[in-house]
Amino acid sequence: MSEHDLVLKGIKIFRQGGWNTFDLAVMGRNISRIAPAGSEKLEAKKILDFSGRYASPGWIDLHTHLLPLRYGGIGTHAEKIGLKTGVTALLEVGTVGADTFDKFYEKVLSKSATPIYCLLNIKRRGIRFWKVGRDEPGEDNIGAMEAVLKKYPAIIKGIKITASKEHMLSKDPLYYLRRAREAGDRLKLPLMVHIGQTPPSLTDLLPLLKAGDILTHCFRNGDHTILNPAGKIRQDVLEAKARGVRFDIGHGVKSFSFPVTEKALAQGFLDFTISSDLYMFSTPYRAKNFAHVLSKFLAVGMKLEEVMLRCSTKAAPVLGLERELAEGKPATVTVFRLESGSFRFSDCWNQERPGTQRIIPEAVLLEGRLHLSA
């Protein structure tokens, strides 16, 4: 009789101070045993040899766009950037608003093998490809957002606002930000604020952010960054962090800078989550895929276990999920290998960094069910 459903033999897990080798057993949806490799005879219906492979708590990508162009959005296909690429949960951020959520649910979310969660755009029709959305008054409808939240409470995890000039009202660039704040307070949901072209500037928007809110594109470069002209982390950014505002990468096409990242890391600014901002343009282009974005953090000198923490355990509370490799916890795991070689990584301003390792996903366990990567 089998004691466990599945055993992954000889897999490296960051435990006991290093990447040590373990046998990881699964029973039903949960991790049933983690034992030093070969130290116990673990019986199971299925035993797979994962020697040389690494296990991370299941990856979560907190910044993606999943409503494709054919439905009016700017998204990529959930299918292509989910389980097949090691990602065990996707957060769709603001491509969809209260008026377009039902369509998104029907066409994308309900068909996805990868669990999808959603931040509703403060604008009723979300981010649309055909119309950027400047100077569209009356796009906010908090009552309509409330109705969507009531219908899908397990899916809607917050509110997204693209706080960039081209999405704001020219006469009152802070209008939609104030409305997002109002919606967040009324619906008891966190905000995710995209920073882009000013106005609004960080000076305008940081005071509106509270504990649990997320500032995405935190290591962008351009007309405003989290650094002051002297290259130090801005005081108001440090204050926001101290009061519990979360910071998120959101790599995308124009939102990730190696120099900003390196300066932030050097100053001990380490409290952030790593996300891809994959959408129709970033998928074939700069961000490529989630593992590629993660590998860039190895290239700037971050340790593998620190990178893994920022795309799993640290991201999980935003969605109310658990990501921890421990007995009794959900068996949601990303299995990957490290490829050695001579690689060049680029940011969004054509800055390159050499790297010697690349993260390649091989499989995921989603609550105990095994899916192999493409």
Ligand SMILES: [Zn+2]
């Ligand atoms: Zn985005």
